[in-house]
Amino acid sequence: MAKKYIVALDQGTSSSRAMLIDKAGTIRGTAQLSFKQHYPAPGWVEHDPLGILSSQLGALTNLLITHAVEPDEIESIGITNQRETTVVWNRETGEPLCNAIVWQCRRSAPLIEKLCADEQVVKRIVQTTGLVPDAYFSASKIAWILDNIPDARALAQAGKLAFGTIDSWLIWVLTHGKVHATDITNASRTMLFNIHSGSWDPWLCELFNIPMSMLPEVKPSSGYFGTTAHPNVVGGIPIQGVAGDQQAALFGQCCFEAGQAKNTYGTGCFLLMHTGSVACTSTNNLVTTVAASAPNTKHIEYALEGSVFMAGALIQWLRDELGLISSAAESETLARSVEDTAGVYVVPAFTGLGAPHWDAAARGAIVGLTRGAGRARIVRGALESLAYQVNDLIDAMQTDAAQPISVLNVDGGAAKNDFLMQFQSDISLLRLVRPESTESTALGAAYLAGLSTGFWKDVDELRSLRSSSREFVPDMTGEERKGLLVGWEEALNRVRTTEASRKQAPQKGRS
Ligand code: ADP
Numbered sequence: 045m046a047k048k049y050i051v052a053l054d055q056g057t058s059s060s061r062a063m064l065i066d067k068a069g070t071i072r073g074t075a076q077l078s079f080k081q082h083y084p085a086p087g088w089v090e091h092d093p094l095g096i097l098s099s100q101l102g103a104l105t106n107l108l109i110t111h112a113v114e115p116d117e118i119e120s121i122g123i124t125n126q127r128e129t130t131v132v133w134n135r136e137t138g139e140p141l142c143n144a145i146v147w148q149c150r151r152s153a154p155l156i157e158k159l160c161a162d163e164q165v166v167k168r169i170v171q172t173t174g175l176v177p178d179a180y181f182s183a184s185k186i187a188w189i190l191d192n193i194p195d196a197r198a199l200a201q202a203g204k205l206a207f208g209t210i211d212s213w214l215i216w217v218l219t220h221g222k223v224h225a226t227d228i229t230n231a232s233r234t235m236l237f238n239i240h241s242g243s244w245d246p247w248l249c250e251l252f253n254i255p256m257s258m259l260p261e262v263k264p265s266s267g268y269f270g271t272t273a274h275p276n277v278v279g280g281i282p283i284q285g286v287a288g289d290q291q292a293a294l295f296g297q298c299c300f301e302a303g304q305a306k307n308t309y310g311t312g313c314f315l316l317m318h319t320g321s322v323a324c325t326s327t328n329n330l331v332t333t334v335a336a337s338a339p340n341t342k343h344i345e346y347a348l349e350g351s352v353f354m355a356g357a358l359i360q361w362l363r364d365e366l367g368l369i370s371s372a373a374e375s376e377t378l379a380r381s382v383e384d385t386a387g388v389y390v391v392p393a394f395t396g397l398g399a400p401h402w403d404a405a406a407r408g409a410i411v412g413l414t415r416g417a418g419r420a421r422i423v424r425g426a427l428e429s430l431a432y433q434v435n436d437l438i439d440a441m442q443t444d445a446a447q448p449i450s451v452l453n454v455d456g457g458a459a460k461n462d463f464l465m466q467f468q469s470d471i472s473l474l475r476l477v478r479p480e481s482t483e484s485t486a487l488g489a490a491y492l493a494g495l496s497t498g499f500w501k502d503v504d505e506l507r508s509l510r511s512s513s514r515e516f517v518p519d520m521t522g523e524e525r526k527g528l529l530v531g532w533e534e535a536l537n538r539v540r541t542t543e544a545s546r547k548q549a550p551q552k553g554r555s
Pocket residue numbers: 309310311312355356357358359360372373374375376455456457458459460461
């Protein structure tokens with residue numbers, strides 16, 4: 045029977061999905077199952093690795109049953125996953141030692157603080173991994189497990205434990221314990237990986253006291269990982285593509301070359317810019333990460349990455365906490381009902397200001413209120429704040445990469461908002477492309493899997509499959525844009541807490 049489909053497994057933070065993608069790049073079916081989040085202590089977040097597994101395998105089975113897919117119609121599987129989340133399991137029994145420590149979990153922050161007391165250590169971590177040292181990445185999470193779970197250290201030293209991010213855990217189970225591997229994009233988020241040499245770094249493993257025997261084999265994102273052999277799922281299907289969710293989305297948006305960027309407008313925003321074979325060092329606290337590459341790419345490819353904490357979450361806040369809108373979509377109608385915000389700015393620094401500002405103590409504010417500032421102006425100000433935050437990241441990225449972004453590809457729930465997209469284009473002076481299918485993450489995993497077996501010939505074929513639903517081009521006078529950006533900068537200064545901005549604020553007040 046002819047191979048008709050690639051199956052993409054998209055293992056996310058709140059749910060596991062399986063998708064069926066045909067040769068035209070069209071998503072033919074989706075199945076989704078959520079799983080439980082565990083919050084055992086303040087700031088701690090865990091997932092049960094077996095819960096992740098049953099939701100992911102369940103979604104796969106449901107997909108195949110619902111769409112009456114025969115196993116021999118499936119060419120291969122592509123996997124994409126929540127990044128950094130850490131699983132440690134026993135190689136002999138296949139049992140996880142404890143719950144997975146999720147990327148959001150802060151329990152290992154004290155270890156990072158301790159290590160960061162030495163400036164030389166911080167410098168070397170940044171140089172080697174491209175990451176800003178943080179509990180977010182896997183290294184300190186593995187160390188926590190080894191130091192806190194009974195017998196873990198002894199088992200690790202005896203070579204009996206395996207570490208993996210969620211992709212590795214899924215590959216291990218799907219291949220019935222035959223393959224312990226990860227892909228280079230997921231490896232680059234562990235803070236144990238040298239992104240320049242493309243190998244695990246012995247110095248980092250020693251620093252975090254992690255035996256190298258625990259680490260998976262690192263493979264290119266597009267290529268053979270193993271074949272399914274788990275008794276509860278369809279067997280004999282090769283796993284041919286793997287990438288962390290943001291890198292998969294970059295690939296799914298057909299950003300294959302330096303200067304191409306994508307921004308996902310979800311609960312938060314994730315902006316990634318491909319920088320080709322150059323690992324750019326950021327002077328703005330952006331991270332340098334490995335990008336997923338097509339098969340037979342000679343060099344490691346890189347991307348700069350930055351995120352906005354409050355994006356769609358701000359729109360949820362307007363709806364759920366302030367009751368200013370009844371649905372996220374209503375924000376667009378309201379924003380369009382006024383000409384402008386009349387000087388109202390919303391600074392959503394609910395958990396501090398992220399890159400490139402980095403002011404953890406800053407808190408949110410709505411500034412510039414006058415008697416005429418009604419609900420429409422505040423909602424419009426909130427939408428505009430998403431674009432200003434992304435624009436600040438874009439500016440930082442273009443500076444760090446010493447290269448302009450050629451086009452910004454957009455996806456995520458809030459990318460449906462045409463007002464926001466136009467405003468982003470106006471403020472950032474960029475062409476925005478919103479593809480027909482905004483499921484970039486799953487498409488990226490499928491593309492990686494499909495390219496490696498010739499299901500799709502090359503990246504040009506992938507480009508030809510892509511249809512843009514809409515483009516947005518800048519359409520605002522230079523003067524208006526400049527005035528708005530000055531206003532945003534002043535609004536930021538009202539919430540900043542750093543020494544530099546404290547000095548700046550009164551001067552602005554006097555003038
Ligand atoms: P995630 O994957 O992070 O859960 P999604 O990509 O599903 O997020 O996007 C959901 C977010 O997008 C929500 O926070 C919601 O408030 C926001 N959102 C959805 N539709 C719109 C809209 N039309 N305008 C603005 N924000 C929207």
